[in-house]
Amino acid sequence: IKKSGGNHYSFFDIKEKSFIQQRLELESEIFQAIEKDQFEVWYQPQINTETYQVYGVECLIRWNHPEQGIITPDLFIPIAEANGSIKELGYFVLKTACHQLRQWRINNVFTGVMAINVSLRQFERNDLLGQVKKTLIDEMLPAESIELEVTESLFSEDNNYHTPILLALRELGVKVAIDDFGTGYSSLQRLKNLPIDNVKIDKCFVDNIEHSSEDVAIVMATILLSKTFKVGLIAEGIETQEQADKLSELGCFNQQGYLYSRPLRAHDFEDWLTDFTL
Numbered sequence: 368i369k370k371s372g373g374n375h376y377s378f379f380d381i382k383e384k385s386f387i388q389q390r391l392e393l394e395s396e397i398f399q400a401i402e403k404d405q406f407e408v409w410y411q412p413q414i415n416t417e418t419y420q421v422y423g424v425e426c427l428i429r430w431n432h433p434e435q436g437i438i439t440p441d442l443f444i445p446i447a448e449a450n451g452s453i454k455e456l457g458y459f460v461l462k463t464a465c466h467q468l469r470q471w472r473i474n475n476v477f478t479g480v481m482a483i484n485v486s487l488r489q490f491e492r493n494d495l496l497g498q499v500k501k502t503l504i505d506e507m508l509p510a511e512s513i514e515l516e517v518t519e520s521l522f523s524e525d526n527n528y529h530t531p532i533l534l535a536l537r538e539l540g541v542k543v544a545i546d547d548f549g550t551g552y553s554s555l556q557r558l559k560n561l562p563i564d565n566v567k568i569d570k571c572f573v574d575n576i577e578h579s580s581e582d583v584a585i586v587m588a589t590i591l592l593s594k595t596f597k598v599g600l601i602a603e604g605i606e607t608q609e610q611a612d613k614l615s616e617l618g619c620f621n622q623q624g625y626l627y628s629r630p631l632r633a634h635d636f637e638d639w640l641t642d643f644t645l
């Protein structure tokens with residue numbers, strides 16, 4: 368880090384410093400932050416535009432950092448995956464989300480599906496299956512009430528050993544969704560054999576859906592595939608009513624995005640839900 372004279376840093380240097388240092392600092396703080404309870408789980412609704420029901424909720428982690436405020440996962444999940452803390456973080460999210468779902472079911476606030484993001488690394492050493500079983504029992508939840516969101520890379524040739532774990536989870540009744548569908552490298556023909564229940568159409572195909580015939584074609588093809596292989600479908604990243612209408616018109620009724628709600632803390636989600644169903 369260059370000093371621009373004396374003890375002063377130029378604006379540019381400060382930015383540069385914070386970029387490199389932030390990563391190092393976050394990396395060194397992450398394990399402690401788990402102990403200190405600085406992570407939070409936020410919730411974003413999944414809506415069916417035909418029935419206007421909130422049928423699902425995706426849980427998304429946030430780091431409530433004492434100095435930096437709320438840090439979004441794009442900044443720390445890659446670090447957590449690199450240093451292994453993702454296993455603890457992932458278990459924290461699973462437990463927190465299931466505990467929340469249990470409360471919502473008891474109070475009849477929300478009785479749909481809780482979608483939980485799971486990293487590839489959580490499949491190592493077979494931790495995941497035991498953690499899911501234990502959590503479901505602890506919270507007395509039916510396995511069908513949770514869905515694990517995994518990315519296409521889980522199904523690459525190198526990761527074949529993950530498939531038995533996924534099969535065992537589905538044997539329990541746990542649902543599995545492919546996240547960010549269409550952005551990875553899995554060929555369409557492989558989709559045929561994947562042990563999945565749902566496909567999530569990535570935001571990048573939604574952004575321009577009103578103006579791009581290519582994106583319309585991709586979405587239509589995905590809808591056709593999902594029907595043929597009898598898996599569910601949801602589009603994410605819907606920000607405008609026009610995007611929502613276009614997707615519904617094409618036949619993709621399950622939708623998630625800022626148009627409906629940003630991810631919210633549990634109590635804010637409860638308020639949102641009350642307003643939505645009124």
Ligand code: C2E
Pocket residue numbers: 411426427428439440441444457460484485486516546547603604605606623624625626630
């Ligand atoms: P993702 O699973 O693809 O999640 C969707 C992301 O898009 C979320 O960002 C969500 O807040 C954001 N989003 C939802 N609707 C809209 C919209 O209409 N417009 C825009 N611009 N964005 C929208 P977030 O919460 O920052 O999470 C980023 C990524 O971090 C997630 O992408 C997921 O890959 C990862 N992540 C989040 N929580 C967890 C977790 O608990 N475990 C793991 N392993 N990864 C997580």
Ligand code: CA
Pocket residue numbers: 425484516546
């Ligand atoms: Ca996701």
Ligand code: CA
Pocket residue numbers: 546547567569603
């Ligand atoms: Ca996604």
Ligand code: CA
Pocket residue numbers: 547
């Ligand atoms: Ca994503």
